[in-house]
Amino acid sequence: MTTTPPTEYVDQADGGFGSARTVETRPARADVPAELAERFVLVAVLSRAERPAEAVVLRVRDLTARHGATGMPLVLKYYHRLHAPSPDVEHELLDLGARPAPHLERLLETGRAHGHPWHLYWSHGEETLERYHADHPDGLPPTAVKSLVAQLWTALTALHGRGVVHRDVTPDNIMVQTRRADTADLVLVDFGAAVHRPDEALEPRTDWRGKPLYLAPEAGLLRQSVSEAGDWWSVGMVVAQLALGSHPITFRRDEEVLAEIATHDPDVGGIEDRRTRLLCEGLLTRAREHRWGAEQVRDWLAGQDPDVAVRSGEAMTPADADSRPVISPFPFMGQEFTGTDRLAVHLDHNHLSAARMLAADADRARLVEWLGQFETVGNRSPEELDRLAALRTELARPPTAAVLVRLLNWLGPGLDATWHGVALDAHGMRLLCQGAREGNADAVALVAHLVNHPAILTGLAQRPGGQGLDETDRAWRVLRARWEPTVQEIATGRTRTVRAALKHTPAVDAWLLQLAREPERTRGRLTDAALRERARFPERVPWYDALLAAPDDDPRLLAALLLTPHAAAEADGLRADRVEAEAVRLFDTDQDHLATVLRRLDRLPTLGWALLGATVVTAPWTFVTGLADVLGRASQEGVITAWLLELPSAAIVFAAELWTAVYIGPLLYHPRHSLAGLLIRSAERPARLTRSRGRLGLFVAAALLLLAVLLAFYAIDAAPWIWPLTSAVAVAAWSVRRCLARRRTRRAHRTRRTDARRPLTTPGRTGEQA
Structure with missing residues (x-):
């Protein structure tokens, strides 16, 4: 349903994946580990680990018969040590497994093999709720939906009662154990993303994990908020999908999905059954404090109709609906937009079409007229209205990059800092710079665009995830100004190949941008890489050592990295000369002895x-x-x-x-x-x-x-x-x-x-x- 795997992580400490998280150290990714081979016999591979964050899921038989007959199928999950459930979660799941909770996967045993943890569970079949739903493309009847909701309520209340938040309630993590006509027996599985949260007042923020189509709005941030309310939102999305026959969000790109749930309530108006629609509206309330929880779902199962908070874009009474001002839509790329956030996302992601539209006087006039509607809609502050008036004036002519930044900031002030659809937080900037260094045409063009328009990074600094971009731009310009003098000093007296290696290319700009965005981290990575390469040199190269002797001089450090191949070639030449001289010396010695x-x-x-x-x-x-x-x-x-x-x-x-x-x-x-x-x-x-x-x-x-x-x-x-x-x-x-x-x-x-x-x-x- 989405392009992001359910086990994707982003580490907060460095704004992205840590190096240890991305290194696969498990000896087996689709087989029983060697340390467990004498005990477990492989029956089937349920899930192969394509990346370290994914668990190896195997159906096995236990030859020791510790948990029943040897022929009984069990599920063995083999985790990477940095992507496994925490010990607190393991403890609670083992306790739940000792006294089996209905509709929850039963954990039987845990251990470690080759330094990585493994879990042993009962097997609950192979059919997921996603496959079950494929057999009901027109949606499930209300009675079937109610039965499934009751089972999920039982599973989540047992889990939340022990302070464990699942964080990944999706159709492919719900197993269908048996079918009975239109209903089915469900089991909630896969606790790889679970977090132990015993204190109700504690709202921890942890690494990003999950599928955007089922994430709550507060969980779509780079650093996720963890609470039981996020699990209930996911249940609401699952129920809406089962009732409608398709997911209520039509977008499939992760960025678009996250932007949609952050700015609009999911449309569940197509659910014909009133009580099922009420349940979905209560669970899919974007304001977490007004969202339904275990108590409201229990009352709904008992036949009651708990109150639902006002949803954005909807009115509670016909009078309110009649009095709400109507926003005329703005056409762009075959779609009509009434919300500013969605238009901001589409203008940014489709920047070429946006540039053509803004270059046309007629289209720009329509945009100015469309923006004028918001001067009386939305109870905006005087400062916001002043910025809107200035924007409308500036849009009388084709906008510069600075004006375009201000336009997008006004349209979507709560959207993450992106440009041309590329996230410019620390992790996104790192991927952008890597793409530019590898010669990706889009990344190279975007880096060149940022070079030519300094107002972009400065303007995006006020958006979420863009903190520090203004300082990044200033530091980047300083580093770029220092590059040529540094090259002149280093390349004086050198050959043409050295000067060519230090040429100011887009790759150099990408390195300098990354140094400006994350100076300490990037400087450490460059130093480590250069030192690792130097350790492989057969001989010491004095001028290369001199470049590395100034670790705080970023241009010289980058020059050292770029000249590493030349230094390696020179080291090889020095070693060849030394070997030749030693051979001559030995020959002379032999000649002396012979003489x-x-x-x-x-x-x-x-x-x-x-x-x-x-x-x-x-x-x-x-x-x-x-x-x-x-x-x-x-x-x-x-x-x-x-x-x-x-x-x-x-x-x-x-x-x-x-x-x-x-x-x-x-x-x-x-x-x-x-x-x-x-x-x-x-x-x-x-x-x-x-x-x-x-x-x-x-x-x-x-x-x-x-x-x-x-x-x-x-x-x-x-x-x-x-x-x-x-x-x-x-x-x-x-x-x-x-x-x-x-x-x-x-x-x-x-x-x-x-x-x-x-x-x-x-x-x-x-x-x-x-």
């Missing part, structure tokens, strides 16, 4: 090459000096000097070459840096020169060889001591040069390894990665 092993293995061959080179250099000295002495061409002093220099020069050559071999080490010393390698390469060059240059190369090689022979003879003849001295000096100088080159190579290699091991701090990397 150390190879050095140890190759140390003797390396020293052998050093000795070979030194020997090749020093061996000719003795021959040269001896030849100079034998030939007698050199002076005796020169020969003696040569013999004296040979020993220290040889020591210098061997010491220098061995030291160089040890300092440079194996693998690198020979053949590139060794003396032996130099001599081998030098010996190869004349041959390569001869082979590469042909005849010219041969002549050059012969000339060089002749020059070498002449120089050797000169050295032998003139100064034999030059050979050892020059060789020793040359080898020593070259050893120094080789050691210094090796030292520079080691230092550069050590620097590279140190850089690889250093922690990665890459301020420039932010722009590259982002």
Whole structure:
């Protein structure tokens, strides 16, 4: 009958669903929980839990036979822990079940499975009053209606006598146990929404619950009033539906239904039986203090006619009806309106048609004329009449958004704060902003409309549910003005992708609007989301941490959320660099260890090459000096000097070459840096020169060889001591040069390894990665 499920909740603390209420933690939603599987056998699934607020309703058999034979069908209801009847309600229902009350569902046992409560009830069949009513589309006869009312009166008086308010008396919560011609035996079931209210003076307000088609006017608010009178209103709606054959309210959208019952008495004039119509009028009185209760219904069942309070829009006497002024209807979208509240609802919900109507001079003139009727109707205050006169003057031209707000406020001052049919209370604003962030075209258009017309939120602040909208609008404009400077500061030096991520889009406006409407809650949600994402980063990103370091700076906090993907990509890049650097370090370490092993293995061959080179250099000295002495061409002093220099020069050559071999080490010393390698390469060059240059190369090689022979003879003849001295000096100088080159190579290699091991701090990397 309505789009709202019977187990829908709205939490007052945060203006909507709490996160715990929306998380399904029950292990079974259409089966017996595992902890109860050894005791109960599933027979049929009566109701599957599609959302946490709904109970799992199963028909089962109890293998332990605690409440009768094992074949007896029972009903197992498995609740979410935050959507179960309170312990006080459980206690009263168990007490009622111990001494079965007629026409009330009998609770046999309660318990918990996997942390969630369950109830065990007698089974009362599968047919609901809604199905029973479908078999009587033309309505039930008065005798059948009276029988059903008597049974409901017995059930509710027993329930109310224990301080329990059912809150959800609807045809699908009334089971038809047996049929007898046009009458039936009824059982009231489903206490999931019940509230324990032992103190008659206490009128608690609790989470929203119920079906709008059966809710009392005072229960249609975001924060419901709970009283027995609400149950009796629901009984009146059920009786009117049974008597008429259809529900007295023709609307089906929840918003329209709630607006209708808040502003108009249900039309029960179509009920032909006078006493049945009297019962419905008494139960469907919108003023709770004048509504019939258990006492009046008991008197009605006894054949009496209790008094009915005056219903709005109705007269008690023909004289009153004749003297009541007649309101000419105003046509809009094929309907005619005499009440201001209904017109306000339709103008708001059908804003495009309303805009076309208000843009037409003729239609606007008819509206002004229609509004003029209320200057003498309704006993309005002077202030209200002054606002009406101002509105009629302003409607001489197409109205601005501010004028349209004032028009709707005057037409429906008691209606909830809505714009274009969207509720602008905390919960509704949250859904609007979520839709805009998800790209919903209507939500995006509405947010843009609110941006362009600041008078809307300011004007709606005086409507129910709109408290604080004026402050919301001011805070929103401040946040929007701060966004661009914040983006400029954050994006300076960053890449184009960062600036694109922080672009002022409708999603940004939606976030800022939600921050303005619910700053503490939204700020906490943004911070929690950003911190959860940061906890997944493989590496810390300094600039992202800096954005989160200012929790009270809402634009920076929102920027952090928008840049989370970029920060995550940069963190991944930092981790990849660190892994690569660690791999290089490990490779270098392995190479060092391998080189150390190879050095140890190759140390003797390396020293052998050093000795070979030194020997090749020093061996000719003795021959040269001896030849100079034998030939007698050199002076005796020169020969003696040569013999004296040979020993220290040889020591210098061997010491220098061995030291160089040890300092440079194996693998690198020979053949590139060794003396032996130099001599081998030098010996190869004349041959390569001869082979590469042909005849010219041969002549050059012969000339060089002749020059070498002449120089050797000169050295032998003139100064034999030059050979050892020059060789020793040359080898020593070259050893120094080789050691210094090796030292520079080691230092550069050590620097590279140190850089690889250093922690990665890459301020420039932010722009590259982002």
